[in-house]
Amino acid sequence: xxxxxxxxxxxxxxxxxxxxxxxxxxxSESDYYLFWYKQPPSRQMILVIRQEAYKQQNATENRFSVNxxxxxxxxxxxxxxxxxxxxxxxxxxxRRGRGSEKLVFGKGxxxxxxx
Amino acid sequence: NAxxxxxxxxxxxxxxxxxxLQCAQDMNHEYMSWYRQDPGMGLRLIxxxxxxxxxxxxxxxxxxxxxxxxxxxxxxxLLSAAPSQTSVYFCASSSLVRLYEQYFGPGTRxxxx
Numbered sequence: 018x019x020x021x022x023x024x025x026x027x028x029x030x031x032x033x034x035x036x037x038x039x040x041x042x043x044x045s046e047s048d049y050y051l052f053w054y055k056q057p058p059s060r061q062m063i064l065v066i067r068q069e070a071y072k073q074q075n076a077t078e079n080r081f082s083v084n085x086x087x088x089x090x091x092x093x094x095x096x097x098x099x100x101x102x103x104x105x106x107x108x109x110x111x112r113r114g115r116g117s118e119k120l121v122f123g124k125g126x127x128x129x130x131x132x
Numbered sequence: 133n134a135x136x137x138x139x140x141x142x143x144x145x146x147x148x149x150x151x152x153l154q155c156a157q158d159m160n161h162e163y164m165s166w167y168r169q170d171p172g173m174g175l176r177l178i179x180x181x182x183x184x185x186x187x188x189x190x191x192x193x194x195x196x197x198x199x200x201x202x203x204x205x206x207x208x209x210l211l212s213a214a215p216s217q218t219s220v221y222f223c224a225s226s227s228l229v230r231l232y233e234q235y236f237g238p239g240t241r242x243x244x245x
Contacts, residue, residue, distance in 0.1 A: 021174075026172075050231070050232045052232075059238075060220065060238065060239045060241075061236070061238055061239070062175075062222060062224075062236035062239075064233070064234075067232050067233075069232065108174060108175065110175075112231065112232070112234075114231065119165070119177055119180065119190065120165075120167075120175070120177070120224070120234060121177075122167075122174035122175040122176070123174055124172060124173060124174040125174055
């Protein structure tokens, strides 16, 4: 079974600084997707960024980027120029490709942004 | 475009009561699923459906029933609520052709006393 591990229950960063959240996963599949979701206090799950396993290039969305290391099964999220609105729970998630509808989530990292 | 909607937003039940959490989507998505979120546990899959008339169990299905009579709706039933079912419940949907996008509803906070 696939597992997703987030080893940092909590992280903090100063406003305008950069922070990296860690995620590792375990799978025997070669075709899969990886995601980072943000959950602010409103509870809404917001997709931050995704990465297709077959793509070697790391995904980037504005201030958010990932470091995808397929061989190491590592998928970290880097937030640049952190803003107060980035404070939230961040979840790493895995989805097998080719017709799988199941998302497997990590336990989350609580990010605090200090002014 | 409403996306994924869930009702109610909050609910308090007594042990042994039954209720149905409603989920609807207007995107014509084939896939729909229910997750529960507990502190320190992340989200865990309860049940899912790949289309009308087709459902299957996820990681934590005990105590929950589902059915999918239409593409739009995917209700989650608690037949006899237990305190262990106190949680936040999320419904999600996605398209067969865009598996990399999953849309979540706003969640239902359920407390069982």
